[in-house]
Amino acid sequence: MVAALLALLTLTIGTAAPLRAQDPSPADAISEALAHEDARRWPAAAAAYRRILARVLTSGDEGDLIALSLLGLERVWHESAQRDSMLPVVEEVLRARPSDPVARTIQFRALSIASRDDDLARAFADWRRASPGEAAPWREYVRTLMGMGRPLAADSALAQARVALGRHPDLAGESAQIAATLERWHDAAGAWRDAIAVQPWMETAASFSLQRATAPSRDSVRTVLLAPPVVLGARRLLATLETTWGDPRRGWAALSALSVDDSTRAAWTEFGDRAEVMNAWAVARDVWEALYAHGGDATIGVRAAQAAFNAGDATAALALVERAGKGMSDEERARRVLPVAVRALGELGRAEEAARRVEEAGRHLDVDARADLARPLVGAWLRAGNVERARETAERAGALDDDATIGWLALYEGNLVEARRRLVRATARDAALTDALAVLARTRADTNRGLGDAFLTLARRDTAGAERRFAALADSLADAAPVLLATAARLAARSGEPVRAMRYWERIATQHASAAEAPEALLEWARALAKAGDTAAAAARYESLLIDHPGSAMVPQARRELERLRGRVPGTD
Amino acid sequence: MRARRLVAFVAVLCVALSASIARAQSLLVPMDDAQRNHLKAYGLAFEAIKASQRAEWFLNYRGGSFLLPDAATLRRKAALDGVSVEPVTDAAVASIRAELAGGNMDAVVLERAPRIAIYRPVDQPPWDDAVTLALTYAGIDFESVWDDEVLQGDLSKYDWVHLHHEDFTGQFNKLYLAYRDAPWFIAQRQRDEATARKFNLPHVPALKKAVADGIRTFVEKGGFLFAMCGATESLDLGMAAFNVDMTGPFSDGTPVDPDADARMDWSRSFAFTGAHIESSPYVNALSDIDGHQVNVPARRQPLGSFSLFDFSAKLDPVAAMLVQNHRAVLPDFFGVTTSFNKAVLKPGVTVLASEEGAPWVKYIHGDYGQGSWTFLGGHDPEDAQHAIGSAPTDLSLHPNSPGYRLILNNVLFPAAKKKPRKT
Numbered sequence: 001m002v003a004a005l006l007a008l009l010t011l012t013i014g015t016a017a018p019l020r021a022q023d024p025s026p027a028d029a030i031s032e033a034l035a036h037e038d039a040r041r042w043p044a045a046a047a048a049y050r051r052i053l054a055r056v057l058t059s060g061d062e063g064d065l066i067a068l069s070l071l072g073l074e075r076v077w078h079e080s081a082q083r084d085s086m087l088p089v090v091e092e093v094l095r096a097r098p099s100d101p102v103a104r105t106i107q108f109r110a111l112s113i114a115s116r117d118d119d120l121a122r123a124f125a126d127w128r129r130a131s132p133g134e135a136a137p138w139r140e141y142v143r144t145l146m147g148m149g150r151p152l153a154a155d156s157a158l159a160q161a162r163v164a165l166g167r168h169p170d171l172a173g174e175s176a177q178i179a180a181t182l183e184r185w186h187d188a189a190g191a192w193r194d195a196i197a198v199q200p201w202m203e204t205a206a207s208f209s210l211q212r213a214t215a216p217s218r219d220s221v222r223t224v225l226l227a228p229p230v231v232l233g234a235r236r237l238l239a240t241l242e243t244t245w246g247d248p249r250r251g252w253a254a255l256s257a258l259s260v261d262d263s264t265r266a267a268w269t270e271f272g273d274r275a276e277v278m279n280a281w282a283v284a285r286d287v288w289e290a291l292y293a294h295g296g297d298a299t300i301g302v303r304a305a306q307a308a309f310n311a312g313d314a315t316a317a318l319a320l321v322e323r324a325g326k327g328m329s330d331e332e333r334a335r336r337v338l339p340v341a342v343r344a345l346g347e348l349g350r351a352e353e354a355a356r357r358v359e360e361a362g363r364h365l366d367v368d369a370r371a372d373l374a375r376p377l378v379g380a381w382l383r384a385g386n387v388e389r390a391r392e393t394a395e396r397a398g399a400l401d402d403d404a405t406i407g408w409l410a411l412y413e414g415n416l417v418e419a420r421r422r423l424v425r426a427t428a429r430d431a432a433l434t435d436a437l438a439v440l441a442r443t444r445a446d447t448n449r450g451l452g453d454a455f456l457t458l459a460r461r462d463t464a465g466a467e468r469r470f471a472a473l474a475d476s477l478a479d480a481a482p483v484l485l486a487t488a489a490r491l492a493a494r495s496g497e498p499v500r501a502m503r504y505w506e507r508i509a510t511q512h513a514s515a516a517e518a519p520e521a522l523l524e525w526a527r528a529l530a531k532a533g534d535t536a537a538a539a540a541r542y543e544s545l546l547i548d549h550p551g552s553a554m555v556p557q558a559r560r561e562l563e564r565l566r567g568r569v570p571g572t573d
Numbered sequence: 574m575r576a577r578r579l580v581a582f583v584a585v586l587c588v589a590l591s592a593s594i595a596r597a598q599s600l601l602v603p604m605d606d607a608q609r610n611h612l613k614a615y616g617l618a619f620e621a622i623k624a625s626q627r628a629e630w631f632l633n634y635r636g637g638s639f640l641l642p643d644a645a646t647l648r649r650k651a652a653l654d655g656v657s658v659e660p661v662t663d664a665a666v667a668s669i670r671a672e673l674a675g676g677n678m679d680a681v682v683l684e685r686a687p688r689i690a691i692y693r694p695v696d697q698p699p700w701d702d703a704v705t706l707a708l709t710y711a712g713i714d715f716e717s718v719w720d721d722e723v724l725q726g727d728l729s730k731y732d733w734v735h736l737h738h739e740d741f742t743g744q745f746n747k748l749y750l751a752y753r754d755a756p757w758f759i760a761q762r763q764r765d766e767a768t769a770r771k772f773n774l775p776h777v778p779a780l781k782k783a784v785a786d787g788i789r790t791f792v793e794k795g796g797f798l799f800a801m802c803g804a805t806e807s808l809d810l811g812m813a814a815f816n817v818d819m820t821g822p823f824s825d826g827t828p829v830d831p832d833a834d835a836r837m838d839w840s841r842s843f844a845f846t847g848a849h850i851e852s853s854p855y856v857n858a859l860s861d862i863d864g865h866q867v868n869v870p871a872r873r874q875p876l877g878s879f880s881l882f883d884f885s886a887k888l889d890p891v892a893a894m895l896v897q898n899h900r901a902v903l904p905d906f907f908g909v910t911t912s913f914n915k916a917v918l919k920p921g922v923t924v925l926a927s928e929e930g931a932p933w934v935k936y937i938h939g940d941y942g943q944g945s946w947t948f949l950g951g952h953d954p955e956d957a958q959h960a961i962g963s964a965p966t967d968l969s970l971h972p973n974s975p976g977y978r979l980i981l982n983n984v985l986f987p988a989a990k991k992k993p994r995k996t
Contacts, residue, residue, distance in 0.1 A: 570965040
């Protein structure tokens with residue numbers, strides 16, 4: 001610490017005039033005091049600082065020495081529990097320098113710690129007289145009152161300051177903090193807006209202060225920050241608040257209205273990054289798209305496409321990445337555009353086109369790049385219903401050691417032994433894999449073409465067709481009947497066919513009452529009955545689950561829904 | 574012949590043993606950390622006494638456990654509600670009783686399901702009531718009463734009355750400061766003014782003071798009163814100010830009596846004495862009874878935690894019943910009235926819980942006439958800063974809430990067979 005302070009001292013007082021010929025230089029005197037302080041020799045440090053102060057005040061030299069000595073004394077006496085000793089020293093300094101801001105601030109601090117409110121008020125009046133028309137006395141007094149936990153008194157002082165000085169920009173931050181402390185959110189938002197207009201570095205403080213606004217008060221904050229004129233600081237503050245409050249879409253709405261310049265682009269980029277971190281991919285897409293439209297480079301265009309793909313919008317992803325790729329070299333297109341385009345085409349079931357594009361870019365793709373594209377391409381073929389081409393693609397790309405790819409292909413071909421062996425080792429877990437493993441774990445069959453067809457139909461996004469196939473299989477693949485019916489029921493519900501789903505659940509609950517799927521079936525059946533308005537029947541199903549399957553993981557949820565059905569807990573629907 | 578008799582004896586013994594294994598004589602409802610749903614456990618005990626089955630409350634034994642008969646209906650309800658029960662034989666019960674006799678524990682017989690009334694308006698205001706939430710969740714029956722029922726003397730039909738948020742000084746909790754234009758506030762004001770006219774009372778403060786007096790009479794004649802949040806402070810103020818104008822012109826058309834502080838008749842109140850009336854219409858507080866003053870930002874005190882006191886189960890069973898819990902230190906929670914300053918407590922008030930080192934207490938109890946009252950500060954034990962318009966607390970997410978247990982202790986306490994207090 002000493003070394004760092006010495007370096008600073010050399011800069012700040014190194015050029016000051018020597019005190020007296022026989023005295024050490026100011027830098028040496030301060031370094032001696034700091035050395036004592038660093039060694040926790042409090043009396044010696046205090047004496048050293050006192051000596052410096054005495055010399056400076058006697059010689060009439062001014063400058064940073066007084067501030068450094070006073071602050072040093074304050075630290076030392078705080079450590080040695082002699083805070084009271086500070087006041088006489090400060091008062092001595094103030095007799096010579098009545099408007100010294102450091103001395104005044106220390107005086108306020110000492111008086112507030114000693115709870116000498118009347119003396120504090122007198123000191124404030126003295127400072128005001130010594131510095132008429134300045135904001136500093138008001139600002140320090142308000143801060144001191146806030147520190148003492150007296151926001152109402154601080155608010156009154158600010159009101160007087162407005163009378164004395166008008167709306168002074170140096171007091172905007174304090175006004176905002178007080179309004180926020182008093183939970184006057186409309187006023188707080190207005191004051192913060194004023195404050196960051198002149199002191200932009202306060203934006204972070206404003207964000208922390210306003211984010212405490214309760215949900216019903218937030219519209220007031222929005223109204224203030226959205227009011228014309230449209231300025232970057234206020235809009236960026238609101239965008240930050242909206243993301244903190246969990247609504248990045250509203251945040252982007254606040255930012256998107258800004259006129260575009262370099263500052264706006266920087267704000268948009270920062271916001272887009274934050275939206276991606278929040279997995280708000282649709283918002284991120286809009287941000288990158290807007291940036292791209294306003295002079296963003298191809299990198300931004302590709303980010304927009306990737307964000308659109310992650311948001312589930314393959315069509316937009318394809319269009320955006322195509323646009324971004326215009327003007328790129330073939331090599332660059334293969335490296336940056338092709339991965340997104342192939343995934344998007346695969347999602348859209350346009351396997352031929354995806355394969356053609358990979359083929360055309362062949363000479364620009366190394367082995368690793370080809371391997372990376374293999375899985376989406378295989379997926380594209382599967383969604384097109386072409387297992388042969390999918391396997392061929394996997395073989396050509398050397399993906400035969402990829403357990404997920406080969407496992408799925410085996411399953412689609414009805415080779416359950418191979419599917420079971422490979423899929424269980426697949427590293428990337430998702431809902432589809434979990435469903436497949438659940439079915440495979442429940443049947444002892446080695447091959448079953450029908451099961452492969454059912455999963456392939458699902459891969460082609462034919463939900464209704466897959467549902468029919470899974471339900472039909474329940475008769476022939478008896479050992480897996482409950483899980484097949486449950487799969488069919490979930491698909492029916494996803495297709496918006498609750499009545500059909502309910503029939504499947506009912507079948508599981510009545511015909512396979514001891515199956516692992518029975519609790520889920522009872523829960524879903526009860527939900528469907530409740531939705532249909534048959535509360536008595538629904539309650540009976542919930543009760544059946546609770547009594548007959550007390551160890552099921554579904555029990556807490558069933559109990560909660562039964563409570564809601566009976567009006568025992570507040571409903572949220 | 575002897576061999577045949579021996580076989581028959583063994584067979585009978587086996588049948589008897591298997592029967593006792595299949596069905597124990599009693600169900601112990603543990604209330605320590607072994608319990609999965611403490612709040613519903615009170616509903617199970619209430620269900621038993623409602624069906625005239627013998628129920629006992631084992632004070633200070635495993636968090637204040639219950640002993641219920643091993644009935645199929647109770648087992649089924651316990652399973653449906655997720656309440657943990659432990660089947661116990663008579664021998665095991667005898668062993669527990671021996672343990673109770675040897676320590677600061679006791680068994681209290683729960684005799685009769687109390688008839689419960691909650692004082693609440695028909696048109697639900699934009700805030701909820703922790704007792705209504707607790708009773709509804711636990712499945713304990715109750716009826717609602719409001720000003721008309723109190724003024725008509727209907728409280729005598731009930732054993733237990735609960736108050737939550739009403740301002741018995743007639744100042745609408747001074748909510749006109751912020752909500753005078755809100756439709757629900759206008760409706761509440763119009764409703765109260767209409768009721769005052771119906772009973773030939775000049776204004777809302779007179780109406781609410783008359784209601785407060787009706788509640789005072791209910792306790793005096795042997796009723797049990799439990800109040801939370803703002804109803805605690807305002808009820809005592811309303812009773813003590815029966816003949817004093819302590820309200821501003823916004824509620825009764827006349828200014829506050831300048832000598833209101835001096836003219837308050839604290840002999841009429843339950844818990845407090847010598848409090849200072851907050852006469853400013855711009856300060857959202859009724860008096861200095863509340864230690865936290867949540868609605869006065871410059872006076873607001875931060876929340877800490879409060880500790881339940883230990884009482885002798887054998888010598889002081891009433892206080893012991895009121896603090897049965899599986900936690901001794903609970904996080905504090907705000908309310909219109911959050912706590913009670915010690916300086917204004919009447920001598921003789923039993924402090925059940927307080928915050929260490931703070932000038933206030935949280936939970937108090939006392940007798941008045943032939944009845945008794947209990948005050949718990951704060952609004953919602955599971956939502957420390959519950960605001961007007963906040964969603965009601967979903968107790969299925971807090972089945973082990975120690976704060977809500979305090980409310981339910983009060984519900985069952987009137988069911989206990991009377992034992993004279995020994996201290």
